[in-house]
Amino acid sequence: MAELLEIKDLHAGIEGEEILKGVELTVGAGETHVLMGPNGAGKSTLGNVIMGNPVYKVNSGSICFDGKDLLEMSVDERAKAGLFMSFQNPLEVPGLTLDNFIRSAIRERTGAPIKIFQFKKKLEEICSLLDMDEAYVQRDLNVGFSGGEKKKAEIFQLLMLEPKFAILDETDSGLDVDAVRIVSKGVDIFRKNGGTLLIITHSTRILEGLKVDKTHVIVDGKVVKEGGAELVEAINAGGFEGLKNE
Amino acid sequence: MSDIKEVKEPSIYDFRDEERDEDFYKVDAGLTEDIIREISKEKHDPEWMLEFRLNALKVYKEMEIPDWGPPIDGLDLNNIVTYVKPKTKMVGSWDEVPADIKNAFEKLGIPQAEREALAGVGAQYDSEIVYHNVKKEVEDQGVVYTDMESAITGKYEQMVKDHFMKLVPVNDHKFAALHGAVWSGGSFVYAPPGAKVEIPLQSYFRLNAPGAGQFEHTLIIVDEGADVHFIEGCSAPKYNIANLHAGCVELFVGKNAHLRYSTIENWSKNMYNLNTKRAICEEGGTIEWISGSFGSHVSYLYPTSVLKGDHSHSEFTGVTFAGAGQNLDTGAKVIHIGKHTSSFIDTKSITKSGGINTYRSSVEIRPTALYSKASVNCGSLMIDSESRSDTVPAMDIRTDTADVGHEAKIGRISDDAVFYMMSRGMSEAAAKAMIVSGFASPVSKELPLEYAAEMNNLIKLEMETG
Numbered sequence: 001m002a003e004l005l006e007i008k009d010l011h012a013g014i015e016g017e018e019i020l021k022g023v024e025l026t027v028g029a030g031e032t033h034v035l036m037g038p039n040g041a042g043k044s045t046l047g048n049v050i051m052g053n054p055v056y057k058v059n060s061g062s063i064c065f066d067g068k069d070l071l072e073m074s075v076d077e078r079a080k081a082g083l084f085m086s087f088q089n090p091l092e093v094p095g096l097t098l099d100n101f102i103r104s105a106i107r108e109r110t111g112a113p114i115k116i117f118q119f120k121k122k123l124e125e126i127c128s129l130l131d132m133d134e135a136y137v138q139r140d141l142n143v144g145f146s147g148g149e150k151k152k153a154e155i156f157q158l159l160m161l162e163p164k165f166a167i168l169d170e171t172d173s174g175l176d177v178d179a180v181r182i183v184s185k186g187v188d189i190f191r192k193n194g195g196t197l198l199i200i201t202h203s204t205r206i207l208e209g210l211k212v213d214k215t216h217v218i219v220d221g222k223v224v225k226e227g228g229a230e231l232v233e234a235i236n237a238g239g240f241e242g243l244k245n246e
Numbered sequence: 247m248s249d250i251k252e253v254k255e256p257s258i259y260d261f262r263d264e265e266r267d268e269d270f271y272k273v274d275a276g277l278t279e280d281i282i283r284e285i286s287k288e289k290h291d292p293e294w295m296l297e298f299r300l301n302a303l304k305v306y307k308e309m310e311i312p313d314w315g316p317p318i319d320g321l322d323l324n325n326i327v328t329y330v331k332p333k334t335k336m337v338g339s340w341d342e343v344p345a346d347i348k349n350a351f352e353k354l355g356i357p358q359a360e361r362e363a364l365a366g367v368g369a370q371y372d373s374e375i376v377y378h379n380v381k382k383e384v385e386d387q388g389v390v391y392t393d394m395e396s397a398i399t400g401k402y403e404q405m406v407k408d409h410f411m412k413l414v415p416v417n418d419h420k421f422a423a424l425h426g427a428v429w430s431g432g433s434f435v436y437a438p439p440g441a442k443v444e445i446p447l448q449s450y451f452r453l454n455a456p457g458a459g460q461f462e463h464t465l466i467i468v469d470e471g472a473d474v475h476f477i478e479g480c481s482a483p484k485y486n487i488a489n490l491h492a493g494c495v496e497l498f499v500g501k502n503a504h505l506r507y508s509t510i511e512n513w514s515k516n517m518y519n520l521n522t523k524r525a526i527c528e529e530g531g532t533i534e535w536i537s538g539s540f541g542s543h544v545s546y547l548y549p550t551s552v553l554k555g556d557h558s559h560s561e562f563t564g565v566t567f568a569g570a571g572q573n574l575d576t577g578a579k580v581i582h583i584g585k586h587t588s589s590f591i592d593t594k595s596i597t598k599s600g601g602i603n604t605y606r607s608s609v610e611i612r613p614t615a616l617y618s619k620a621s622v623n624c625g626s627l628m629i630d631s632e633s634r635s636d637t638v639p640a641m642d643i644r645t646d647t648a649d650v651g652h653e654a655k656i657g658r659i660s661d662d663a664v665f666y667m668m669s670r671g672m673s674e675a676a677a678k679a680m681i682v683s684g685f686a687s688p689v690s691k692e693l694p695l696e697y698a699a700e701m702n703n704l705i706k707l708e709m710e711t712g
Contacts, residue, residue: 051665051669052665052668052669053665054661054665055661055665074668074674075665075668075669075674076668076669076671076672076673076674078669079668079669079670079671079672080671083669084669084670085669087666087669090666091660091662091663091666091667092663093663093667093680093681093684094684094685094687095683095684095685095686095687095688096680096681096683096684096687101667101670101680102670104672104676104680105667105670105671105672108670108671108672108673108676109670109671140684141684157670161670161671
């Protein structure tokens with residue numbers, strides 16, 4: 001299978017502190033990968049660096065996405081190339097409705113006017129799938145949303161925008177069992193439609209019912225172990241400490 | 247979006263005065279009685295109006311220039327006559343309107359005929375029809391909607407005389423006096439008791455007299471129980487060769503009447519906008535101000551509500567946008583006189599590229615205004631670190647039965663929010679424009695759809711240029 005994302009010897013961090021210390025990671029098109037690791041290992045940093053968060057600085061290494069040099073591209077160019085990230089803490093934008101936000105995003109991505117009928121139909125389907133009240137999309141973006149609502153709104157955006165590749169940054173954290181199940185259902189639809197996934201998590205709940213192709217474990221800024229779905233179970237049983245002892 | 251990106255710097259609203267001396271009459275410096283008499287004659291004023299103007303001229307000469315706000319020394323008051331002389335060439339032909347202004351009209355999607363009218367160079371043939379349709383509907387309810395010149399020479403002369411500059415007296419400040427002396431153009435509205443006008447009356451369709459946007463006078467009288475929405479201006483840049491605007495708006499809200507007064511102003515960026523707006527409410531009356539202030543070099547603008555009657559109510563919702571080279575001093579005033587009166591002020595200011603915004607408000611609760619409520623809420627958003635935003639909220643409470651609240655917030659545009667929006671495919675400029683539009687949404691939400699769309703379009707243009 002063709003590689004969609006290829007990261008080589010990536011060193012990155014914030015001013016004065018290197019967080020990623022030579023990450024190597026490859027994700028094939030249509031695959032579902034899981035990135036696990038203890039707190040502070042650099043999981044979210046990696047997601048943010050792939051997406052292009054200007055807070056982080058890349059010192060060396062390369063990221064290739066769909067044949068393009070990602071590090072040469074601005075954040076919006078990366079999004080238009082098919083990259084998406086579900087935020088751990090989605091930002092609030094008062095006065096901008098979720099509906100308006102998603103319409104603008106689609107217009108920017110396609111460069112064409114929205115096909116109203118198709119848009120509405122899709123929106124209704126996704127709302128029903130995610131057990132979301134449609135009135136919800138008329139609320140200001142993430143303003144006053146509960147933690148669970150914010151995460152659902154991220155998956156709503158994922159399904160509306162249909163990117164090639166989605167990074168889910170701790171999308172399951174802080175969710176109750178029912179919400180995790182709904183989010184997993186949305187993620188599974190994305191996967192079944194051919195979407196590629198990099199799921200960042202330090203728990204395993206979101207992975208139940210998802211077919212995982214590969215697991216990467218990151219510790220102290222480096223991928224220390226890779227394996228299949230069985231690695232998730234090993235971590236479930238023995239934690240990251242068990243891995244270190246190997 | 248893509249056509250907006252093509253806008254070249256400097257901002258499309260920036261243009262310089264490039265008129266040559268030979269375009270103008272050579273006249274004596276300063277305003278004279280003769281000039282006032284000439285204006286009055288040209289306008290076929292009744293005798294009392296001539297007297298009024300001459301008195302205002304006297305007051306104007308005696309008063310000092312205000313020194314408490316942004317500097318206005320760039321305004322050449324010795325040459326003020328060139329702004330007001332009736333035969334002064336205020337505007338020429340459409341061909342003479344600067345290309346950047348024409349482009350702005352185009353980008354805002356305003357039809358050719360209306361562009362010419364807004365630039366003050368042509369009659370507004372297309373809109374004339376719309377205007378007449380509006381007129382028919384309001385006339386059926388007995389509502390009078392006409393230009394000030396017609397009102398003052400027609401059967402509403404006495405009504406005009408009873409109200410004209412009674413709320414804003416000529417000695418209020420120097421530019422009110424100037425206005426009294428040289429005013430020209432504007433709208434007159436009278437709504438009889440119980441009239442309910444569903445559609446907003448739009449002065450947009452009235453700006454067809456050359457130079458009418460300069461010293462225009464708006465007089466609106468809403469009688470007992472009547473309900474009117476008046477909307478003024480549009481987001482196209484108003485083009486005037488002369489760089490002073492000193493209009494006056496007087497709103498009389500009767501017992502249990504309701505008036506909503508919405509304005510979107512976008513002055514060219516050489517303009518000194520020294521405007522005076524005031525409303526007075528009788529018992530149970532409500533005044534609602536919706537105000538969007540864009541453009542101008544310097545603005546002084548504080549719409550004032552006088553809550554005279556018991557249980558009268560005022561709401562002010564405003565947004566001000568200051569960019570490079572702009573110093574905008576705006577806000578609102580409320581004077582509570584009647585018992586159980588209430589007021590609510592909600593303002594948003596946006597500042598970028600070294601612009602200066604000062605929010606200035608005054609809430610006065612007099613001893614008679616027992617059990618009154620006032621709430622002031624002002625928010626500022628700064629787009630960059632070179633801009634400046636000040637807040638000067640004054641409160642004078644003379645009764646201990648009042649319930650008063652004040653909240654001020656100053657913030658910057660969040661880099662995280664910009665990153666978040668860009669990660670969905672929006673350009674940095676588009677993301678910022680959407681954040682700013684969202685911030686200004688308390689105003690746009692209150693506007694009719696087409697005006698709200700124009701305002702957001704204008705914010706986009708301002709964000710993506712200069």
